[in-house]
Amino acid sequence: MAQLKKLARFRDVMKEVNAKGAALYKNPVGTEDLVILSPYAINYIHSYAEDSPFFLGLARGKIMGSECKACHYRYATPRSHCMNCGAETEWFTLPNEGRVHSWTTCYYGGEEFLKETPFNLALVEFDGVDTLLLARLKGAKEADMFIGMKVKAVFRRPPRYLVSDVHFVPSEKPRKN
Numbered sequence: 724m725a726q727l728k729k730l731a732r733f734r735d736v737m738k739e740v741n742a743k744g745a746a747l748y749k750n751p752v753g754t755e756d757l758v759i760l761s762p763y764a765i766n767y768i769h770s771y772a773e774d775s776p777f778f779l780g781l782a783r784g785k786i787m788g789s790e791c792k793a794c795h796y797r798y799a800t801p802r803s804h805c806m807n808c809g810a811e812t813e814w815f816t817l818p819n820e821g822r823v824h825s826w827t828t829c830y831y832g833g834e835e836f837l838k839e840t841p842f843n844l845a846l847v848e849f850d851g852v853d854t855l856l857l858a859r860l861k862g863a864k865e866a867d868m869f870i871g872m873k874v875k876a877v878f879r880r881p882p883r884y885l886v887s888d889v890h891f892v893p894s895e896k897p898r899k900n
């Protein structure tokens with residue numbers, strides 16, 4: 724059996740365990756603790772509940788927003804109740820074309836997206852809609868992008884029922900800034 728490394732700092736123990744699968748931790752209380760790598764994963768059964776029409780909409784090639792039944796404020800990011808007056812909202816279909824309201828290029832991201840960096844995130848605005856939708860903007864380099872750029876929705880096929888089922892691409896030629 725290979726000799727296990729004995730390490731006094733726990734950060735070194737973690738590094739060794741990630742590389743070799745096991746190490747001994749010289750615990751300040753005077754013990755030598757065996758530390759091993761133990762991967763785990765779970766399947767999470769997640770209900771979208773009242774958000775379901777948004778994800779079913781993406782699967783049908785439609786972006787669903789919500790409109791206040793009382794004051795008719797229109798949300799590109801759907802919500803069940805109006806943030807202005809508190810009344811219930813109802814679903815409506817957003818246009819599949821909009822404009823870049825603002826955007827950022829991400830050079831770092833969560834574990835799932837790290838391998839895709841750098842990528843662009845845009846806040847998309849739509850005619851006749853009062854709030855914005857955050858989505859990935861593909862097919863445009865940072866240097867080619869500008870505020871007000873026309874963009875159109877592209878839907879993942881087959882859908883995965885995730886918010887990433889929709890992204891946007893430019894629908895007009897890049898303009899040099």
Ligand SMILES: [Zn+2]
Nearest residue numbers: 791794805808
């Ligand atoms: Zn309202």
